């Protein structure tokens with residue numbers, strides 16, 4: 531492929547009309563992406579383990595996805611949701627439903643993760659007739675008002691927007707490393723106990739419409755929820771007629787070495803929110819549930835002009851076909867094990883790495899001042915992200931003080947690329 535040329539090498543200097551509100555990890559200027567490399571406007575390639583924050587899970591300019599986009603763009607671009615049916619939309623709904631466990635069989639398409647969360651919350655309230663929503667401390671669910679109301683990963687996401695949605699209650703997330711000395715059993719028992727006490731003292735479970743959780747907290751610091759905790763939530767929801775919403779926006783699509791993050795706990799949520807990797811970069815999201823729930827939600831109870839755009843859905847079909855054809859879920863699990871092992875070796879050599887955690891290819895490396903105190907070191911993580919980029923590797927940070935370097939390689943990453951990433955990160959550690 532001919533590499534596109536750009537006449538504007540330093541786009542940052544030209545961006546005076548772009549809003550300063552959007553936070554950026556880098557001030558670099560990007561030209562194009564090929565496979566697992568992103569190229570800057572000077573023509574330098576970077577191993578892209580950031581993927582627009584877990585979006586381009588099949589890398590850049592994936593031939594199958596790009597061909598599907600081109601073909602559909604020639605045929606029909608305009609959204610058809612409100613006026614009827616278009617083939618890629620119907621087909622993707624069927625294919626997506628097939629990736630989900632019974633009885634989940636019905637999909638509503640929207641455009642972004644935040645919209646999927648807002649829709650899920652509206653569905654839960656309307657269908658149950660209950661006002662309450664329980665979410666977890668440190669969770670990130672998006673930027674719209676509904677999603678902001680259930681987000682607590684950083685106060686900056688909420689400040690100045692109050693009053694947010696009423697009826698939202700927060701319970702602690704069982705992040706084992708930071709709060710429970712790595713003891714998952716204690717994290718599970720304690721956090722379930724606090725949730726039950728919320729039901730005894732603050733809001734009756736009969737008034738709760740939904741419990742919303744990320745199977746692995748993303749923005750909040752790549753904290754996996756122990757399987758037993760998710761099972762406990764499922765049991766509580768069953769006992770009290772509460773709908774369990776899994777926010778799979780970041781954990782879905784093979785990211786954790788399973789198609790869905792909740793599969794690690796062997797549970798089935800009532801509502802699954804999907805976005806990011808679903809169309810490998812085009813805006814698309816979905817809410818998936820059993821049919822009966824969306825029938826009870828009711829015709830025109832929710833809607834979207836652009837949701838289920840045919841071009842995005844055509845890309846989505848190509849993504850699922852590629853995952854199946856290349857057995858990418860199993861591959862992500864294998865590459866994830868290699869990445870965890872490599873990062874574990876770096877941890878053994880460097881006292882500033884407090885923890886390496888996470889399933890599959892969703893791995894957090896938590897930086898600390900030293901292991902004895904476990905005090906988070908956001909400055910170090912930020913410096914490492916910058917240094918790794920200088921050395922040609924794109925990784926991002928997350929966590930309250932940005933103390934966690936998050937690894938989100940494409941799910942079709944190769945062993946050689948995993949080794950290259952570890953090598954560069956090791957060099958970044960040695961020189962930071």
Ligand SMILES: Cc1ncc(COP(=O)(O)O)c(C=O)c1O
Pocket residue numbers: 583642643644645647670671672673744748749777778779780781805806
């Ligand atoms: C777990 C989770 N939920 C929801 C969202 C919001 O998605 P979007 O930015 O597409 O609105 C994100 C985005 O990072 C996310 O990580």
